[in-house]
Amino acid sequence: MNTETSILIIYTGGTIGMMADPQTGALVPFDFQQINDQIPELKNMNFHLGFHCFDPILDSSNMKPEVWIELASIIEKNYEQYDGFVVLHGSDTMAYTASALPFFLQGLRKPVILTGSQIPLCEIRNDARANLITSMAIAADYPAPEVCLYFGDKLLRGCRAVKVDADGLDAFDSPNYPPLGTVGVKIEIDTSHLAPPSSADELVLANPVVDATVGAFRLFPGLSPELLCNVLKPPLQGLVLETYGVGNGPDRDQAFLAVIKEATDRGVVVVDVTQCLRGSVRLGEYATGAALAKAGVISGYDLTAEAALCKLFYLFSAGYSPEEVKAKMMQNLCGELTVPPDDS
DSSP, X not given: XXXXXXXXXXXXXXXXXXXXXXXXXXXXXXXXXXXXXXXXXXXXXXXXXXXXXOSSOOOGGGOOHHHHHHHHHHHHHTTTTOSEEEEEOOXXXXXXXXXXXXXXXXXXXXXXXXXXOSSOTTSSSOSHHHHHHHHXXXXXXXXXXXXXXXXXXXXXXXXXXXXXXXXXXXXXXXXXXXXXXXXXXXXXXXXXXXOOXXXXXXXXXXXXXXXXXXXXXXXXTTOOHHHHHHHTOTTOOEEEEEEBTTTBOOTTOHHHHHHHHHHHHTXXXXXXXXXXXXXXXXXXXXXXXXXXXXXXXXXXXXXXXXXXXXXXXXXXXXXXOHXXXXXXXXXXXXXXXXXXXXXX
């Protein structure tokens, strides 16, 4: 490892940085400035470590879009001083943060790796140590010029990752895109699946210029059109509609379709993503999908629900019009989706 390499560790909160309070036994965050006491192996990793700790730290269930932007801003401000960034984050909403950051960090040429753990670092048996050490090693020594998520021996593209297991140590997967790397005896990065390095000369933080109001709604058998109508009321600008199979919905429920048509006619962008873990939306394949398209719904192809929501937020917060948002939602901006050849 290069002794001149510098890695910034950003601790937002989460299980990985918790330890037992000696008085109460309750889990409290430890001081990451003293991380060498917790992981003495770091002394043998010959690169410089910097630290930034959120104050207050956040359980990932309390994450908000404002925090995504704050995190992106921290990376942007420290971009020239460090060769890579490791973000320690609670696992529950890690996939949302990993999906949001690529949209706000434009021109990224350095690795930004989110990681965490299911068991705190203070426990004798834990997954925190391996996740943290490996994330730092990848950020320091391997080509990965994009936002990634490392967990359970897999390096995933951030905007393709989803949490698939609440208890297992292999908690994340990338159902519609191959892992960027796997870790066993060796760290093996598949460069063919990495994003090409940006041609930009510098990192640009895409600061939002307006507030954005977006949401998500999951279809279920017997849903009331009135319920969806309430969700679609102003000030909502965009909705991720989680549908069945390849993008299907109830085409015999005219009240349901009328609610969607009324919303899309007044400029609400409704993006269709599948409830299935794998696969892509194909709105024209069945009549039930075609009916949604006729009502003004657009395809999210193989976007994860997390990436679709983050992308909607980014586009509206950047001030794009509804028509511009529709067009960009169906374009691949940072490796987040695969557009079928017949739709490109």
